[in-house]
Structure formats: C-alpha cells, structure tokens
Amino acid sequence: MEQSKSDQVRVDIEYCTVCNSKPQCIELSRLIKQRVPGAHVKCTTGRRGSFEVQINDTLVHSKLGSLAFPDYEEVIANVIAARQGQPVKKVKEQPITDCVLQ
Template identity: 45%
Template sequence: MEQNSDPEVSVEYCNKCGYLNKFQELVEHLEEKHPSLKVIGREGRRGSFEVAVNGTVVHSKLSTLAYPDYEDLSKIILETKEGKSVRKCKEQPITSCSLS
C-alpha cells in the first residue's frame, strides 16, 4: 500500500562542533531530491548529528563517528513514502582520520 506522504525527518546537531553547515548541506540535498520534504533541525548534544525518520533514529554520529550517506538517506525517505519500514542508513566513509 503506497502512502505517498513525506515522512518526518529530524536532525539533532551540535552547533558548537560546527555541524550547522553539515545540517544545511543535508537539508539542501534532501529537498533537492524531495521538494515537498521539510527537515526539522535542532541544536543538541555535544558531538551529535543524529537523524530520525518518523521518530526512528536511522543515523547516529555519536555511535558511528561518521555522517550519514546522503544518497542512502534519500532512498530511505523514498522507501518510507512507499510504506516500507524505516531502516538504518549507511555512513559516509571517514577520510579525515589516519591511524598510525
């Protein structure tokens, strides 16, 4: 059964860590793919970049130390609009760290 309504997408981000820009980048990407989508953002815990779809956390930077994969998140939104269950999001590769 097809729902066709936009899911609720919310993001908790740490502004002190400079994640407001990353939040705005994510919103721009998602709204380009889903023009009627509204993304709710709020400043939250230190180090956070937590993304929830319909109240289910699909990505946690606090747990993964990575940002969500924007394309996969866009697919999750499409799947949710089609009535499928919300699933976890893939992460962007971490490229700014090196282990010695």
C-alpha cells in the first residue's frame, strides 16, 4: 500500500559533531523508521551543542534550550500523530540515568 502525500512525515534532526551526538541521531532515526514505516528522517550536522528535532517543520525538541536529549518514545508518538494529521507538541527530555543520589 502506497502512502499518500498527506500521510508522509518528515523528521529533521540537527546534531552536534563536537558533542558526538551522531550515534543518538542514528538511533532515533532507526527507531522512527522501524515504528513509522515511510517516515522520512534526515540527520544533519549543525550547531555546537545541538540536538534539534523538527517534525514537518515544527520544532518539538531543542537540546540548545533544554540541555538534554528528547524522550525517543515521545518523538515517535509525535511522528505517528503527524502521520495521522494530528498536531505535534513539545516532547519531554530523556530522564537522567547516570546521576544517583545517595
């Protein structure tokens, strides 16, 4: 079954090479393509400290603003919503797992 243009979703991810964020971009891209076949995901090198995620030209996450990576499951949920013609919204940051209080 071929997708109509209205079903196609474009995800643009800008990442920082200085911070070595390419692996995160590749992983998020893989997860999106796995869960949302037909989504067009593009990873692009960008500004220092960046990991900016746009869905159909709407910014849903900015590492420059939050200093954290996005919650991948929320990004995927937004891609699914966009494919269904629903609005997208800002996503939460990934929980910090390497900080333990004692």
